[in-house]
Amino acid sequence: MKSLRGVALLVTAVLLCLSLTACSREPVDEAGAASGEPATLVVGFSQIGAESAWRTAESNSIRQEAERRGVILKFSDAQQKQENQIKALRSFIAQGVDAIILAPVVETGWEPVLREAKGAAIPVILVDRGVDVSDDSLYVTLIASDFVEEGRMAARWLAGVTDGRANIVELQGTPGSAPAIDRKRGFEEVLAEHPGMVIVKSQSGDFTRAGGKQVMEAFLKAEAGNIDAVYAHNDDMAIGAIQAMQAAGVVPGDDILVVSIDAVRDAFVAMIDGTLNATVECSPLLGPLAFQAVEATLGGEELPKNVVVPDRLFDQSVAAEAIKSRQY
Numbered sequence: 001m002k003s004l005r006g007v008a009l010l011v012t013a014v015l016l017c018l019s020l021t022a023c024s025r026e027p028v029d030e031a032g033a034a035s036g037e038p039a040t041l042v043v044g045f046s047q048i049g050a051e052s053a054w055r056t057a058e059s060n061s062i063r064q065e066a067e068r069r070g071v072i073l074k075f076s077d078a079q080q081k082q083e084n085q086i087k088a089l090r091s092f093i094a095q096g097v098d099a100i101i102l103a104p105v106v107e108t109g110w111e112p113v114l115r116e117a118k119g120a121a122i123p124v125i126l127v128d129r130g131v132d133v134s135d136d137s138l139y140v141t142l143i144a145s146d147f148v149e150e151g152r153m154a155a156r157w158l159a160g161v162t163d164g165r166a167n168i169v170e171l172q173g174t175p176g177s178a179p180a181i182d183r184k185r186g187f188e189e190v191l192a193e194h195p196g197m198v199i200v201k202s203q204s205g206d207f208t209r210a211g212g213k214q215v216m217e218a219f220l221k222a223e224a225g226n227i228d229a230v231y232a233h234n235d236d237m238a239i240g241a242i243q244a245m246q247a248a249g250v251v252p253g254d255d256i257l258v259v260s261i262d263a264v265r266d267a268f269v270a271m272i273d274g275t276l277n278a279t280v281e282c283s284p285l286l287g288p289l290a291f292q293a294v295e296a297t298l299g300g301e302e303l304p305k306n307v308v309v310p311d312r313l314f315d316q317s318v319a320a321e322a323i324k325s326r327q328y
């Protein structure tokens with residue numbers, strides 16, 4: 001199986017310009033004759049890492065959908081480092097992939113490499129997190145949840161169960177990442193309407209269970225007896241915080257309320273146990289939408305700049321029923 005771009009490199013520039021079949025992604029053999037079979041797409045996927053159950057579910061969704069469609073997927077795990085993602089993108093460009101799917105770790109610093117992809121006529125589809133660029137033609141579309149609204153949903157739920165009075169500690173996601181920035185913003189927007197709800201401490205736990213546990217241990221020492229609720233930017237950090245509370249003799253879900261975001265399976269287990277009170281869904285099952293976008297843009301279709309994946313909130317009252325149909 002040959003990738004379109006790999007094959008295209010072997011034909012002359014004149015043939016490339018003139019051949020409509022090559023433009024329509026029909027494979028061309030080394031002598032330049034069209035084989036008549038549809039080309040196998042080659043897509044590079046630059047993933048952030050595997051910091052959370054959510055992230056692993058997203059990687060699985062992309063891999064499964066590539067396999068289902070017979071797409072060759074070049075998967076690169078950046079181990080949380082933007083520099084590794086930029087290297088991966090440059091490598092995809094050098095290999096001449098047909099398209100790139102990017103889950104960017106942070107919002108800024110993408111412009112040069114996205115220009116290189118555009119210069120090579122390789123479309124870039126953003127999944128899950130957005131980027132901050134001066135020219136939005138540098139990517140085709142962003143397929144993601146509305147992180148600001150997720151923060152609002154968590155805050156509205158907490159306002160409802162506390163009558164608008166709570167000392168809150170916040171576990172933030174990776175600094176500079178779209179979900180950490182937007183989930184904080186949405187939560188604080190709602191808090192502005194409730195003067196009795198105050199964030200007494202806020203720190204990053206980097207979206208990891210270990211980070212959530214470590215930061216919560218410090219919060220419990222610094223604010224002993226003064227914490228009513230934890231707002232965690234993801235479930236993994238909430239679960240780490242729950243472990244810290246249990247080790248300190250505090251009853252999570254009761255002495256201290258816990259609300260988080262993602263709605264991974266372990267969050268439902270924790271809600272059934274009574275240690276987590278609520279979670280806002282953020283779907284990682286982005287593979288089908290991502291590859292639809294890849295195929296549509298390669299087929300010449302115009303796509304919306306932003307595809308918003310809808311979310312909802314789950315609390316303990318629905319957890320036992322909802323866990324039966326969870327896919328991640």
Ligand code: AHR
Nearest residue numbers: 052054055128179207234
């Ligand atoms: O960008 C989505 C966030 O990244 C998820 O909430 C979190 O679990 C992940 O690491």
